[in-house]
Amino acid sequence: MLSKKTKYGIKALTFLARQNSRKPVQIATISKSENISVKFLESILLTLKKNGILGSKKGLGGGYYLLKDPKDVPMTLVMRVLEGPIAMVPCVSLNYYEKCDDCPDEGTCAVHRLMIQIRDNSLKVFRNTTLADLAN
Amino acid sequence: MLSKKTKYGIKALTFLARQNSRKPVQIATISKSENISVKFLESILLTLKKNGILGSKKGLGGGYYLLKDPKDVPMTLVMRVLEGPIAMVPCVSLNYYEKCDDCPDEGTCAVHRLMIQIRDNSLKVFRNTTLADLAN
DNA sequence: TAATTACCCTATCGACTTAGTAGGATATTA
DNA sequence: TAATATCCTACTAAGTCGATAGGGTAATTA
Numbered sequence: 001m002l003s004k005k006t007k008y009g010i011k012a013l014t015f016l017a018r019q020n021s022r023k024p025v026q027i028a029t030i031s032k033s034e035n036i037s038v039k040f041l042e043s044i045l046l047t048l049k050k051n052g053i054l055g056s057k058k059g060l061g062g063g064y065y066l067l068k069d070p071k072d073v074p075m076t077l078v079m080r081v082l083e084g085p086i087a088m089v090p091c092v093s094l095n096y097y098e099k100c101d102d103c104p105d106e107g108t109c110a111v112h113r114l115m116i117q118i119r120d121n122s123l124k125v126f127r128n129t130t131l132a133d134l135a136n
Numbered sequence: 137m138l139s140k141k142t143k144y145g146i147k148a149l150t151f152l153a154r155q156n157s158r159k160p161v162q163i164a165t166i167s168k169s170e171n172i173s174v175k176f177l178e179s180i181l182l183t184l185k186k187n188g189i190l191g192s193k194k195g196l197g198g199g200y201y202l203l204k205d206p207k208d209v210p211m212t213l214v215m216r217v218l219e220g221p222i223a224m225v226p227c228v229s230l231n232y233y234e235k236c237d238d239c240p241d242e243g244t245c246a247v248h249r250l251m252i253q254i255r256d257n258s259l260k261v262f263r264n265t266t267l268a269d270l271a272n
Numbered sequence: 273t274a275a276t277t278a279c280c281c282t283a284t285c286g287a288c289t290t291a292g293t294a295g296g297a298t299a300t301t302a
Numbered sequence: 303t304a305a306t307a308t309c310c311t312a313c314t315a316a317g318t319c320g321a322t323a324g325g326g327t328a329a330t331t332a
Contacts, residue, residue, distance in 0.1 A: 004320060007247050014246035021150035026278070035238040040321055044314035045205040046280070054140040060277050075250065088138040110150035111143050117200065117265070121257035129253070134246035142293065162307070164297055182309070194308045195300025273332100280327070289318075298309070 002044065006082040008036045009044045010134070013053070017070040017135035024056070024063030051081040071132035079126055086126065087119045090094075107114070142218040144172045146270070147178045149189070149214065153206040153271035160192070170250040176265035180218070192270065215262055223255045230255075252265030 011034045016025060026044060031038045045064050047055040054068045066073070079086055080095065090098035091106060092115045099106075106112045147170045152161060163181060167174045181200050184190040191203045202209070215222055216231065222260045226234035227242060228251045235242075 002139055002247070003253065003318095007225070010250070011245075024278095026185045028278090032189055037321060039323080042279080043281095043321095049279095057329080058277080058327085060331060062329075063279055064279090068144060081233075088281050089143070108152050109284065111138070111146050113270060114146070114261075114265060115138065121261055122254055125253045127249075134250060137316090141290095146318085160307095173292060175294080178308080179292095179310095185308095192299080192308060193297075194304045196302070198300070198307050200308090275330105275332085277330080278328090281325090283323085285320100285322080287319085287321105290316085291314100292316105293314080294312085296310090300308090301306080302304090 003083060004040075005044055006079065008041060008135050009035070009048060009082040011036070011047060011068070012041060012075070013131055014134050015063065017073075024061065024065045026063040029063070039072060047081065049089045051059075051077075051118070051125070053077065053081065058067040064132075067076050069132070070135055071130050073131040075131070075134075076123065076127045086122055087115065089115050092116045092119050094123075137217060139175075141180055142215065142259045144170070144177060145184060145218045146214060147172070148177060148181060149184070149202070149267055150211070150270050152190075152200065152202050154269045156200050160197065162199040172174070183217065187213075189213065189217065202267075206271055207266050209264045209267040211262040211267070211269070211270075212259065214267070222258055223251065225251050228252045228255050230259075 012030050013032055015030050027038060028064050030036070039100060045054060045056075047066065049056050053067065053073065054064045056062065056064050076086065085093045085095075085096045087093035088101070090096060091100050091103065091110060091112055098110075099102050103109050103112070148166050151166050151170055155161060159191070163174060163178050167177050181190060181192075183193050185200065187208065189201045189203065192200050194197065212222065221229045221232045223229035223232075225236070225247060226232060227239065227245075229237050230231055236245075239245050239248070
């Protein structure tokens with residue numbers, strides 16, 4: 001299951017990408033438009049900021065804004081930041097590889113073989129989709 | 137993340153598919169070979185039985201066995217029984233569709249659009265992979 | 273420089289799920 | 303009827319998730 005964190009994060013990013021100008025947008029504005037709890041959204045946007053996807057401005061007229069052009073934000077990045085590894089098992093993860101303790105040989109492991117295919121296909125989708133694609 | 141339930145379930149099914157004969161195999165045998173807790177495995181095999189994937193025989197010489205030829209067991213079935221819906225969000229699930237309460241329009245929802253692609257790709261993999269493919 | 277605005281951070285919480293455990297009931301075979 | 307192995311129910315420790323609360327800090331405006 002996709003976490004609400006990721007779901008809301010994608011919605012918020014899309015909202016920002018659909019904006020005409022690049023002026024900072026306040027949390028409350030996004031929260032209302034996308035039906036997301038203000039406080040929860042706050043923590044999500046903070047995560048996106050810490051990972052270089054969003055910028056922010058404090059004080060009156062402040063808010064969050066995209067740092068890059070939507071077409072330069074691949075969904076692989078968004079997914080990894082919000083949801084974590086794209087692979088369903090650590091032993092097929094490219095960025096977070098970990099050996100299974102119970103599995104003696106990955107070569108003959110059925111789960112390994114199956115999940116590599118799933119990973120490759122998901123990766124292809126996330127790589128070929130940018131924020132711009134979702135905003136249109 | 138893939139649950140251990142599903143992971144162990146696939147391993148157990150593969151173990152059974154790799155068997156030469158179709159004689160019942162005891163839980164303890166699978167448990168030892170695949171490094172799975174006996175009791176946990178027990179509940180998993182029971183689930184597989186209740187869903188028509190495995191048969192069982194009680195008493196001496198009893199155990200679990202495949203009901204169908206491995207090449208007739210698609211991974212879509214195994215995944216749905218063990219892991220649940222293949223879709224990452226209910227609003228793109230074929231078998232367990234549910235509308236999101238927060239989302240006014242699926243047509244313009246970025247998450248919806250993205251997750252349909254992921255679902256379609258995963259579905260393709262699971263449909264085209266049978267237990268026989270994993271056992272070889 | 274004071275007030276305002278809005279980001280930033282920590283802590284907490286209830287509900288739920290997961291992985292695993294325990295113990296006994298039931299059915300089959302010899 | 304004794305041994306064997308599945309079947310069934312209940313329980314639990316640990317972890318995660320979504321959300322909430324409350325205040326601290328920094329930047330902007332007047």
